[in-house]
Amino acid sequence: MHIAVIGGGVVGVTTARELIRRGHEVTVLERHELAGNETSKGNAAQRSYGVVYPWADPSMVFKALPWLLKQDGPLKMQLPPSLAAVRFMFATLRYAWSPGLYGLNRRAMLRLAMHSRERFLALESEHDLSFDGGHQGLLHLASTPQAMESYRETHRLLTEMGFESRLLTPEQVREVEPGMTGNGPLYGALSYDTDGTGDCHLFSRELAGVCEELGVIFRYGVEVDSLEADHRRVQAVRLRNSEGQMESLAVDAVVVCAGCWSPELVRPFGMNLPIYPIKGYSITVPMKDAARGPASTIHDDNFKVVATRLGDRLRATGFVELADFNRDIPEARINTIRKSVQSRYPGCADLDAAETWTGFRPMTPDGPAIIGQGPRENLYLNTGHGTFGWTLSAGCASVIAQVIEGEAPAVPLDPFRPGRFGE
Ligand SMILES: Cc1cc2nc3c(=O)[nH]c(=O)nc-3n(C[C@H](O)[C@H](O)[C@H](O)COP(=O)(O)OP(=O)(O)OC[C@H]3O[C@@H](n4cnc5c(N)ncnc54)[C@H](O)[C@@H]3O)c2cc1C
Numbered sequence: 001m002h003i004a005v006i007g008g009g010v011v012g013v014t015t016a017r018e019l020i021r022r023g024h025e026v027t028v029l030e031r032h033e034l035a036g037n038e039t040s041k042g043n044a045a046q047r048s049y050g051v052v053y054p055w056a057d058p059s060m061v062f063k064a065l066p067w068l069l070k071q072d073g074p075l076k077m078q079l080p081p082s083l084a085a086v087r088f089m090f091a092t093l094r095y096a097w098s099p100g101l102y103g104l105n106r107r108a109m110l111r112l113a114m115h116s117r118e119r120f121l122a123l124e125s126e127h128d129l130s131f132d133g134g135h136q137g138l139l140h141l142a143s144t145p146q147a148m149e150s151y152r153e154t155h156r157l158l159t160e161m162g163f164e165s166r167l168l169t170p171e172q173v174r175e176v177e178p179g180m181t182g183n184g185p186l187y188g189a190l191s192y193d194t195d196g197t198g199d200c201h202l203f204s205r206e207l208a209g210v211c212e213e214l215g216v217i218f219r220y221g222v223e224v225d226s227l228e229a230d231h232r233r234v235q236a237v238r239l240r241n242s243e244g245q246m247e248s249l250a251v252d253a254v255v256v257c258a259g260c261w262s263p264e265l266v267r268p269f270g271m272n273l274p275i276y277p278i279k280g281y282s283i284t285v286p287m288k289d290a291a292r293g294p295a296s297t298i299h300d301d302n303f304k305v306v307a308t309r310l311g312d313r314l315r316a317t318g319f320v321e322l323a324d325f326n327r328d329i330p331e332a333r334i335n336t337i338r339k340s341v342q343s344r345y346p347g348c349a350d351l352d353a354a355e356t357w358t359g360f361r362p363m364t365p366d367g368p369a370i371i372g373q374g375p376r377e378n379l380y381l382n383t384g385h386g387t388f389g390w391t392l393s394a395g396c397a398s399v400i401a402q403v404i405e406g407e408a409p410a411v412p413l414d415p416f417r418p419g420r421f422g423e
Contacts, residue, residue, distance in 0.1 A: 001252035010040040010204045012257035014397035020214045027217045036204025042282040042357030044306040044317035049113040050163040050192035054105040054367020056095035072336045074304035078323035085322040088276035091365035108415040116395025129206040132311035133198030136296035143185040143302035151190035164193040179292045184343035200390040253378040259362040262383040269375035275384045277360030279321040281333045285354035293348035305340035371416040
């Protein structure tokens with residue numbers, strides 16, 4: 001089959017790899033000139049298999065307002081909010097208050113994450129990729145005794161689901177992270193031992209190179225306009241090519257991996273994908289004293305900022321902002337990220353010299369990604385991965401390939417079904 005993959009982010013590239021290995025002809029259509037150049041570019045670099053959870057969490061509802069009101073708080077909203085932002089918030093609240101749904105979705109996401117870890121390790125052993133990656137685990141720091149208490153519950157769930165994790169005392173945290181010499185509050189941490197790190201942008205580009213060697217055609221600088229279909233099947237992808245000409249590319253199947261821009265591609269078929277772009281920010285800077293920087297990756301619950309080591313660089317990331325597709329980078333956001341790093345890893349880098357970035361998490365209001373057959377029999381979706389797309393990419397690529405080939409997927413996909421929002 002000739003399969004077009006729309007979107008060359010980490011999800012599209014991993015999907016293309018699975019499909020070419022199964023003997024299909026694959027064309028990736030990407031409007032940027034590089035793979036992984038949109039949301040997959042400057043993310044927090046965590047492969048956080050044990051952490052995955054839906055944001056539609058009943059307890060989150062009570063945390064959100066104080067976060068919104070606090071000056072350095074992690075949640076921000078453009079005022080007045082757009083209609084799309086208001087709709088997204090109400091939909092999230094509705095899912096958060098659906099009895100039992102959070103627990104079911106969290107377990108479903110953890111199962112997919114477990115599969116993703118296996119698939120990622122297999123992929124990594126098969127190809128020689130350099131992406132500043134590591135397998136040293138991930139720490140969630142507790143800056144209050146209450147945070148430590150909530151980690152005990154998570155630790156129990158992870159153990160039940162087969163993930164290795166440990167509760168650490170502040171002394172043990174400093175043994176694992178000797179560079180953490182700052183005086184930020186610390187009551188301990190939850191160590192997610194099966195998790196890892198890696199530069200998602202580098203990974204996407206390296207894997208795209210491998211895919212090209214395997215025979216995938218990457219068409220960069222092309223904008224997909226629409227899908228040409230009858231009531232049953234998609235016949236072609238209508239695109240504006242790099243010369244600015246409109247063109248139809250004949251296909252046997254299509255996989256939409258277009259992140260935040262996926263909804264517009266399926267809307268003409270009457271499918272509503274309520275993906276909202278949740279904005280975040282990052283800084284990346286070479287470390288001037290690596291011994292004083294993170295050994296792996298930490299989530300600082302005081303500022304809700306993640307600091308990750310990427311080779312000899314530091315990446316720090318934060319904020320959940322509802323501002324539609326606004327790409328501004330206010331200095332105040334970057335200052336909060338700097339403040340968090342400074343409170344944990346003082347002197348590790350010249351934070352004023354950092355490269356800044358903003359990107360949009362393709363969030364669904366209930367939490368799980370959107371994976372499965374779409375509104376035509378040869379139209380598939382692998383999108384809406386929210387804050388865990390790098391983590392889940394390898395597993396999602398594997399299960400969507402199984403769906404396309406009519407095999408039973410390695411993990412149950414019901415919570416991820418594309419049609420669930422209209423039900
Ligand atoms: C601040 C921040 C921190 C994050 N941290 C983490 C983390 O630590 N771990 C983790 O797992 N995830 C993290 N994420 C989430 C993760 O980055 C995303 O889930 C992931 O990058 C989504 O990948 P994608 O391929 O679906 O989307 P994208 O990377 O956005 O790729 C979609 C591609 O489709 C292309 N496209 C769209 N429409 C068209 C069209 N019509 N024609 C042609 N091309 C098109 C776009 O140009 C784009 O390249 C974070 C996100 C943010 C914003």
